Amino acid sequence: MYAATTIGGGLGTGLLSFYLGIGVAALLRTMFGYDAWDRDFNATIGYIFGLVGWLMGVGMWGTWGREWFGLKIKDPHANSRKELGWQRYFMFNVDHKVIGIQYLATFLVVFMTAGLMAMIIRLELMGSGQDFISNKTYNTVLGMHGIMMVAVAVAAVVGGLGNYAVPLMIGADDMAFPRMNALSYWLVPPVAVTLLLSPFLGGLETGWTAYPPLSVLTDSAQTFWNVAIITFGLSSILGGLNFVVTVMFMRAPGMTWGRLPMFVWSMFVTAWLALLYTQGFAVALIMVTLDRIAGMGFFDAERGGDPLLYQHVFWFYSHPAVYIMILPGFGIALEVIGHFSRKPLFAYRYAVGAFLGILGLSGVVWAHHMFTAGIPNYLHGPFLVATELISIPTGLIFLSALGTIWMGKLWLRTPMLFALAVIFNFACGGVTGIFLADVPTDIHLQDTYFVVAHFHYTIVGGEIFGLFAGIYYWFPKMTGKMYNEKLAKLHFWWMFIGFNLTFFIMHWPGIEGMNRRIADYPESLQTANLIVSLSAFLLGSSFIVFIYNFINSWVRGPAAEANPWGARTLEWQTSSPPPVENFLTPPVIAGHPYDYGVPGAAPHVTFFPPAVGSPAGGGGGGQ
C-alpha cells in the first residue's frame, strides 16, 4: 500500500507536471513570438517540471519540501520502520542501508539490461556484413549499452555498496545528510525511464560520448538523453558531497584518519572526484542542449563555434570518471585481500597516498583522449607524461595488494577470488593503457577495438569484478542470509574465463585496425570476431548463475552469522542485517582495522557501554 502510494504519487504528479511544463513552454514561446511547439524545447522544459513533480510526489514534499514554506514535516525516519517489510524499499526512505540496497538492486537490473544489449551487439558482429539489425538500431543499442554501463560503473559501487557500508564502517548511524541521500537515489528512476524511452523518438547515434556536431544535428532522442544524463550527474554530485561530509564528520570516537578502512578511503577519494568533475559532463551536455533548443552556436564552426571545446569539457569529467569507477574497485580489492589474507595490510599509508595521488593527477590528463582530435602538437608531450605518471600511484596500490598476499594465509572464498581477479585483470588493462597513452602507438590504435578491449579490462575487470567481490563479501550483512558458496565459485570461474577470453582476443582485431562503433567489418577479421562473440556469450551466460544464487539465497538461504568472515572492521560487529540505528551501543575505535595476528594489538572496536549479546569486538584479530 505504502509502496503503491509512493510510486503512484510520484508518477502521477510527475506526469501532470510534465504536461504542465510543456504548456508553460508553449505559452512562453507564444508570448515571445515563436511557434508554440518545438519538440526539443518544450520537452526539455516539460522534463524539468516533471522531474520536480516526481520528486515531490514520491515523498520529498512531505518530508522536506514543506519545511521550505515553514510547514510541519513528517518524520523522515518514519519510513525506515522494520514492520513495513519490503515496502521500505519503495518509499522515500532516509536509512542509508535501505538506500544502498535500492541503488544496488536498481543498478543490477540496469547492468543486466545493458549486458543483454552487449549480447545483441556481439550477435550482429558475429559475422561480417549486416546480419540482424539495421545500422541505426545498432548505433542505438551500442549507445545505450555504453551509457547504461557507465552509469552502473559510476553508481553501483558508490551508491550501492558505499551507501550501505561506509556509515557502518566508520561507526556512524547514518550519512551526514540522510534526506539528500534519498534524493540522490530518487533522481535515478526518472533517468532510467527517460533513457529507455528516448529511442522511441529516433535513434541515438552518438554513442555514450555524444560528440557534436552529430549530437546537435541528430534526432530528438538526443535531447532526452542529454537531460537524463545531466540529472544523473546531479545525483552523482549530491552523492559525492554527502560522502565527503560523512567521512569528515560522522566518524565514531577514535576513528582517526589513519584507522579508516581502505574501502572508506577509496570512497572518500571517489566522492571528491564526483564532486569536482561531474560538472564537466553536465556543462558539455548543457551546451549541446542549448545548441539544440536555443539556437546557440557553441559547436557550430560556421557561426564561430568549435566542436573541440566539447571534447575538452567532456573529457575534463570523463577521464576522472574512470577513477570514479576504478578506485572503489581497488578499495574493495584491498579491503577483501586484507581480511582474507589474515595479516596486516601491507603499506597502508602508501596505498592511502596512492588514492590521494590519483585524486591529484586525474584532473590533468584528460587530453590523452584527444591525441588524434587535432589538438596542438605541443600538448602531446605534457599529457603523455602526466598520464603515465598515474602508473606510479596505481603501482603503489598493486604493491599494497601483492605485499599483503605475500606469505599470507589466503582464505580463498568467493570475495577473495574476485578481489584477486581485480588485481590480475587490472594489470592487463594497465599494460594496454600504456600503448594508448603513448602518442605514436595511440595514433594507430585510436578508435579501434584495442581501445574497447583496454577499457573493458580496466572497468569490467577492475571495477565490476570488485563490485561482485563486494556483493559476495557484504551479502550476509545486507540480507542476513548466506549465499551458496559452490554456485558463487562456479559464477566466478565462469565469468573470469569468459571475460578474459572475450577481451584478450579482442585486442587482435583492434591491432588489425577494426573500428569501434561500426556495425560491419572486413571479412578478413571474421575468425577473430566469431571467437570474441562466442566468448562474450559465455561471459553473458555466467550471470544466470549469479542471478539464481542471489535471489535464491536471499529468499531461502541459511541465516548468516553477524561476522561470518571473522573480520575486524566495524560493520561486522553488529547483527546481520544491522538494526535501523546500526549499533545498539556507541562504538569506540581503539585499534587498526587490519592488525590480524599482531601480538598485543588492540581490538579495532570496543563498545561503550559493552554491548550485551553482540559479538565480541575485534573479530578474528589477535589470535
Next chain:
Amino acid sequence: MAVIAAHGHGVESHGASHMSPEKRLRVNRVGLWLFFFSESIIFGLLFTSRFFLLGTHQEHVDQFLGLVITIVLLASSVTAYTAETAMEKGNRKLAQWALLGTILLGVVFAVGVGFEWSVAEFGLKLSEEHHQEPQNVVFGTVFFTMTGLHAAHVVSGVGMLVLAFIMLSRGHFSKESHWGISSTIMYWHFVDVVWVFYYPALYLVAG
C-alpha cells in the same frame, strides 16, 4: 570533542537527525561550502569556454547598463549582510527590511539582464542585413549562456529570499536558530561573487 560529546550521552543521541545543534550547523555549513565549490566549477567551465572560443574578443555591449546592474547586485550583498547580522543580534525588524531590500535589488538586477538581452546588438543567427560575423554570433552564445545561467541563479536566490522573508514574517527563526536565513544569504553572496568574475569577462576584457 563534539563527536565524543554527541556519543557520550547514551543511546538517545542516535540518529543523524539527533546530532547536537552545534554539530548539525557545522556539518550543514561544510556541506553548503562544498556545494558552492561544486557550482563554481560549472561557472568556471563556462568562463574558460568563453576564452577558449573567443580569446579576449568582445562585441559592443552597453557599458553603462552593465555598470549599473553590477552596482545593484553588489549593493544587494550589503543589504543581505545587514539582514544576517541583524538576525544574529536578534533584530527581526531590521532583518525583515534588509531582506526586502535584497529581494528588490535582486529583481532589479534580473530585469536589467532581461533588458540587456533585448537591446543586445549581437544575435545567434548569421544574417545578411545585420552583417553578423561568426565572432559576433559566438559572442552572443557565450554572453547569453553565461548571463542566463547566472540570472537563473539570481532568480532562484530571489525565490529563496522570498520564502525566508515570508517565514520570518510569520514568526519562524530566532536569534539562536536561523540557518534557513544564513544559508540563503550565503548562497546570495556566492551568486554575487560569480558576477564579480563574469562582469569583467563579458564587459571589460577587450583592450
